[in-house]
Amino acid sequence: MAEVQLNSISKSYGATTVIDDLDLTIESKEFVALVGPSGSGKSTLLRIIAGLEDISGGTIQLDGRDVTHIDPSDRDMAMVFQSYALYPHMSVAENMTFALRMRKAPEAEVQKRLDQALDILGLRGFEDRKPGQLSGGQRQRVAMGRAIVRQPSVFLFDEPLSNLDAKLRARTRLELRELHDRLGATSIFVTHDQIEAMTMADRIVLLDGGKIQQVGTPKDIYRSPANRFVAGFIGSPEINILTGPLTRDGDELKLNQINLPASKARLKQLEAAGSIGKDVELGIRPEHFEVLKSANDGSLALTVDAIEFTGQDVFVVGQAEGANITLRMDLRRDGKLAESLARGTVLHLAPTKDNWHIFDIDSGLCLTRG
Amino acid sequence: MKPAANPQTGDTTKRNKRWVYLSLAPVIIVFLALSAFPVLNLLGLSLFKVTWQDGSAIYDFVGMENYKYLFNEEEIYWAGVRNTLIFAVSVVTVQMLLGFTMALAVMRAGSFGRPILTGIFLLPIVIPPIVIGTMWRLIMGREFGLINGLLSMAGLPTVDWLGNPDIALGSIMLVDIWHWTPFVFLLMLAGLESLDTEVLEAARLDVTSFWQEMRHIVVPMMLPTIVITVVFRIILSFKVFDEVYLLTSGGPGTSTEVVNFSIYRVFFSQDRVGDGSAMSVVTLFAVALMIIVANGLIQRRSGNKGGEE
Amino acid sequence: MSVRRLSAGRLFSNTLVWGYAFLILGPMVWVLSNAFKFQIDILTGKIFAPFTWRNFEQLLFSRQSNFLANLLNSAIVATASTLIVIVIATMAAFTLARLKMPDWIRWSVLGWALLFHMLPTLTFVGSWYQMFAAVGLHGTYFALIATHVVFNLPMALFLMMTFVTALPEDLIQAARMDGCSNGAMFWRIVMPLVRGGLIATSALMFIFSWSDFAIALTLSSTDTMTAPVAIATYAQEYEIRYGEMAAGAAMSMIPALTLILVGQSFVVRGLLAGAVK
Numbered sequence: 001m002a003e004v005q006l007n008s009i010s011k012s013y014g015a016t017t018v019i020d021d022l023d024l025t026i027e028s029k030e031f032v033a034l035v036g037p038s039g040s041g042k043s044t045l046l047r048i049i050a051g052l053e054d055i056s057g058g059t060i061q062l063d064g065r066d067v068t069h070i071d072p073s074d075r076d077m078a079m080v081f082q083s084y085a086l087y088p089h090m091s092v093a094e095n096m097t098f099a100l101r102m103r104k105a106p107e108a109e110v111q112k113r114l115d116q117a118l119d120i121l122g123l124r125g126f127e128d129r130k131p132g133q134l135s136g137g138q139r140q141r142v143a144m145g146r147a148i149v150r151q152p153s154v155f156l157f158d159e160p161l162s163n164l165d166a167k168l169r170a171r172t173r174l175e176l177r178e179l180h181d182r183l184g185a186t187s188i189f190v191t192h193d194q195i196e197a198m199t200m201a202d203r204i205v206l207l208d209g210g211k212i213q214q215v216g217t218p219k220d221i222y223r224s225p226a227n228r229f230v231a232g233f234i235g236s237p238e239i240n241i242l243t244g245p246l247t248r249d250g251d252e253l254k255l256n257q258i259n260l261p262a263s264k265a266r267l268k269q270l271e272a273a274g275s276i277g278k279d280v281e282l283g284i285r286p287e288h289f290e291v292l293k294s295a296n297d298g299s300l301a302l303t304v305d306a307i308e309f310t311g312q313d314v315f316v317v318g319q320a321e322g323a324n325i326t327l328r329m330d331l332r333r334d335g336k337l338a339e340s341l342a343r344g345t346v347l348h349l350a351p352t353k354d355n356w357h358i359f360d361i362d363s364g365l366c367l368t369r370g
Numbered sequence: 371m372k373p374a375a376n377p378q379t380g381d382t383t384k385r386n387k388r389w390v391y392l393s394l395a396p397v398i399i400v401f402l403a404l405s406a407f408p409v410l411n412l413l414g415l416s417l418f419k420v421t422w423q424d425g426s427a428i429y430d431f432v433g434m435e436n437y438k439y440l441f442n443e444e445e446i447y448w449a450g451v452r453n454t455l456i457f458a459v460s461v462v463t464v465q466m467l468l469g470f471t472m473a474l475a476v477m478r479a480g481s482f483g484r485p486i487l488t489g490i491f492l493l494p495i496v497i498p499p500i501v502i503g504t505m506w507r508l509i510m511g512r513e514f515g516l517i518n519g520l521l522s523m524a525g526l527p528t529v530d531w532l533g534n535p536d537i538a539l540g541s542i543m544l545v546d547i548w549h550w551t552p553f554v555f556l557l558m559l560a561g562l563e564s565l566d567t568e569v570l571e572a573a574r575l576d577v578t579s580f581w582q583e584m585r586h587i588v589v590p591m592m593l594p595t596i597v598i599t600v601v602f603r604i605i606l607s608f609k610v611f612d613e614v615y616l617l618t619s620g621g622p623g624t625s626t627e628v629v630n631f632s633i634y635r636v637f638f639s640q641d642r643v644g645d646g647s648a649m650s651v652v653t654l655f656a657v658a659l660m661i662i663v664a665n666g667l668i669q670r671r672s673g674n675k676g677g678e679e
Numbered sequence: 680m681s682v683r684r685l686s687a688g689r690l691f692s693n694t695l696v697w698g699y700a701f702l703i704l705g706p707m708v709w710v711l712s713n714a715f716k717f718q719i720d721i722l723t724g725k726i727f728a729p730f731t732w733r734n735f736e737q738l739l740f741s742r743q744s745n746f747l748a749n750l751l752n753s754a755i756v757a758t759a760s761t762l763i764v765i766v767i768a769t770m771a772a773f774t775l776a777r778l779k780m781p782d783w784i785r786w787s788v789l790g791w792a793l794l795f796h797m798l799p800t801l802t803f804v805g806s807w808y809q810m811f812a813a814v815g816l817h818g819t820y821f822a823l824i825a826t827h828v829v830f831n832l833p834m835a836l837f838l839m840m841t842f843v844t845a846l847p848e849d850l851i852q853a854a855r856m857d858g859c860s861n862g863a864m865f866w867r868i869v870m871p872l873v874r875g876g877l878i879a880t881s882a883l884m885f886i887f888s889w890s891d892f893a894i895a896l897t898l899s900s901t902d903t904m905t906a907p908v909a910i911a912t913y914a915q916e917y918e919i920r921y922g923e924m925a926a927g928a929a930m931s932m933i934p935a936l937t938l939i940l941v942g943q944s945f946v947v948r949g950l951l952a953g954a955v956k
């Protein structure tokens with residue numbers, strides 16, 4: 001049980017505002033990922049929660065208790081740093097028990113927790129080594145060990161996996177999530193890797209320019225992005241964007257000449273937003289196209305530039321309507337067709353029903369959110 | 371199972387504040403008591419005439435009299451000021467030229483035995499200055515000195531290095547140049563070696579002669595280091611005392627009188643506390659002013675540069 | 680660039696620097712060699728003369744000489760002042776370099792340190808003399824140690840600040856998360872991690888204190904006279920005992936020589952770091 005509540009937090013360095021009037025509540029036992037482009041203020045926000053950074057305005061509450069002016073040592077939070085920040089002059093065991101000793105925990109308790117942590121992390125046998133004598137992955141484990149022996153009410157992670165190789169990262173991702181479920185603490189996890197965020201988090205907080213763009217479950221954020229930025233940031237390959245006037249002819253909705261199959265509800269929604277007849281941005285994810293046998297009235301002609309095989313999927317990159325368009329093809333379904341593709345081939349694509357988003361050109365807000 | 375949040379650190383914020391002040395307190399107290407207070411003390415003393423009677427001091431308030439005397443009649447001090455300025459400017463010029471040339475040579479062509487060389491060049495910097503004074507007293511001695519011994523062995527006339535008023539200041543400068551050139555050399559070498567080699571190599575393609583390269587590339591790139599070194603070495607050479615004390619004690623006449631020696635003499639040989647204080651105060655403020663101005667100029671310069679780029 | 684020109688450059692640079700190295704070493708070796716000669720051989724200018732320990736024996740163990748006591752005084756003053764200055768400077772350096780504090784305090788302390796570091800020491804000794812005499816402390820170890828502390832403080836402060844600043848910020852913050860208050864952080868994290876810099880700085884401070892002449896000349900008494908002052912008095916006696924003077928000089932070079940042999944790279948780094956401040 002540890003609910004973290006941020007109330008209109010602001011942080012600026014001189015004239016530059018890094019965090020701008022931010023509100024966020026993180027439930028007890030929740031695993032929340034903070035994502036956003038570089039410089040969006042993720043680390044800053046995490047360090048504000050930790051108390052390592054002073055804030056220019058707002059309050060922070062931990063389980064309803066105001067901790068805004070409480071020192072980091074007294075907040076009962078543990079942090080894992082991107083650089084690991086292990087104490088080079090202490091052994092693995094000393095690194096891991098340092099916090100407990102600083103808090104004068106009884107020796108028996110310290111030993112017990114150290115033993116548990118060593119087992120959980122598979123660090124047995126390394127107790128007496130110095131950090132300098134460990135591999136990158138082992139160091140990362142020690143850094144985690146240092147946090148878990150404390151059994152804090154909140155875990156803070158600042159890109160703890162970014163220095164690991166891809167395989168180890170994938171494995172550690174799972175272990176970390178499992179650990180979180182076992183320990184029952186609240187975890188806040190900073191990453192710029194959307195896969196990490198999507199696979200691990202209960203909820204994702206997407207930051208840009210010091211402002212929250214959207215908060216929601218991974219599915220939620222992927223399926224109904226709040227704005228153009230979120231749509232573009234989450235999803236790889238990136239969502240396709242086309243610009244043009246939106247027109248309606250009865251039940252048929254078109255952007256330029258492209259036919260957009262829409263449900264009644266969607267049509268109503270767009271009508272209500274007053275976007276029919278205006279220029280808008282259309283976003284379609286690469287997997288939300290259907291490949292047609294031949295051209296039809298409202299289809300999109302894609303001239304292939306490049307074909308990227310990734311194993312199960314094929315990404316087809318090309319030009320259509322003067323924009324770069326990426327198409328994802330499933331090899332199991334469209335294997336034959338994919339094999340036959342070459343540079344210069346023209347494919348005819350049709351958006352699928354309701355699997356597209358319309359964004360206001362000025363505000364970037366999504367006009368088709370359910 | 372969980373120990374209470376943090377038994378001993380519930381008040382960390384308060385203890386952290388306390389640490390900030392406690393950790394600074396010794397330094398501040400030492401500075402206040404032994405460097406700031408002495409300045410005030412000097413200011414006070416400079417307004418009195420202090421005479422000694424039966425081992426106890428008698429203070430007579432004389433106002434600005436000591437300063438008037440210093441500016442109008444204390445010729446020896448002004449001789450010292452002149453000598454100090456000549457000394458500072460000349461030795462620093464020679465040290466910079468010599469040190470820079472050597473550093474450049476080593477940087478471009480390398481040298482063998484670098485660690486040993488560095489060790490030797492460190493010697494004059496770390497051995498006690500009084501030992502250096504002693505050494506040179508033995509070397510420059512009129513009758514039994516090494517140089518004169520060598521000169522007479524070669525059948526040449528000997529020179530009274532420290533006793534001839536026309537030569538004495540030159541001899542002291544020679545010692546100081548010998549003493550501090552190695553330091554300038556090490557500093558310049560470190561500076562040269564930290565220059566961006568890629569920029570240097572690229573620029574080398576654009577110039578045709580060694581002198582062009584110096585004038586347009588190396589010296590401009592090194593300029594900040596050079597300026598700082600020159601300014602601060604000049605200011606630091608106002609500290610010269612130990613060698614002068616041992617080699618000539620300011621003589622013969624006033625030929626090697628330096629400011630520090632005047633202060634020492636007036637305070638400690640002549641017991642003229644008020645005059646000595648006035649002298650100290652004037653010197654102190656003059657040097658402080660130089661430091662502040664130099665610092666300001668350097669800061670401004672680097673500030674401007676940062677803005678342009 | 681041809682091979683020949685390269686080697687000509689090498690020849691030039693080596694001649695230049697090794698020539699200078701010879702200018703440094705030559706006189707030193709000559710003076711040191713005097714320490715092992717009889718007075719008569721020194722006066723007649725013999726370069727090669729019979730070897731003797733007499734000068735050292737006279738200097739250290741004869742009734743007329745106090746040099747052993749002078750060396751001891753130097754050691755006491757240098758050790759004590761180094762210990763004090765290093766502890767207070769390191770604590771302050773950590774605070775000044777890494778902790779939140781009012782800016783005006785930070786800049787006053789550092790500004791004054793810079794100014795004081797460059798002001799001529801001689802402008803202070805008169806005042807120190809008056810102050811210590813007024814409270815009856817003139818000529819005591821206390822007076823010497825205290826003044827050496829303040830004299831070395833700016834340099835110690837600047838050097839330790841460069842070492843403390845070099846510690847990674849994450850490490851400091853990790854310690855903070857782990858429950859360290861500033862004090863605990865200083866003793867358990869900062870001190871162990873700047874040990875190398877601490878040793879280098881201590882060595883330099885010891886050397887500077889050991890080398891001081893101006894302060895010891897004016898503030899010491901017969902009982903507390905340090906080696907440099909003693910050497911200077913030999914030089915001013917009516918009949919100069921050259922051999923003993925050289926022997927004294929040789930002995931007072933020992934700390935500096937040890938330092939160069941043991942910790943050259945340390946010293947270079949320290950001196951250069953201190954110089955650009």
Ligand SMILES: Nc1ncnc2c1ncn2[C@@H]1O[C@H](COP(=O)(O)OP(=O)(O)OP(=O)(O)O)[C@@H](O)[C@H]1O
Nearest residue numbers: 013016018036037038039040041042043044045192
């Ligand atoms: N000390 C500082 N002074 C001024 N600006 C700062 C300071 N520290 C951070 N910033 C600015 O604050 C913004 C947010 O920084 P932050 O480190 O939180 O970004 P981030 O989202 O963690 O980025 P990354 O993914 O690269 O780690 C950046 O634009 C950065 O330039």
Ligand SMILES: [Mg+2]
Nearest residue numbers: 042043044158
């Ligand atoms: Mg970051």
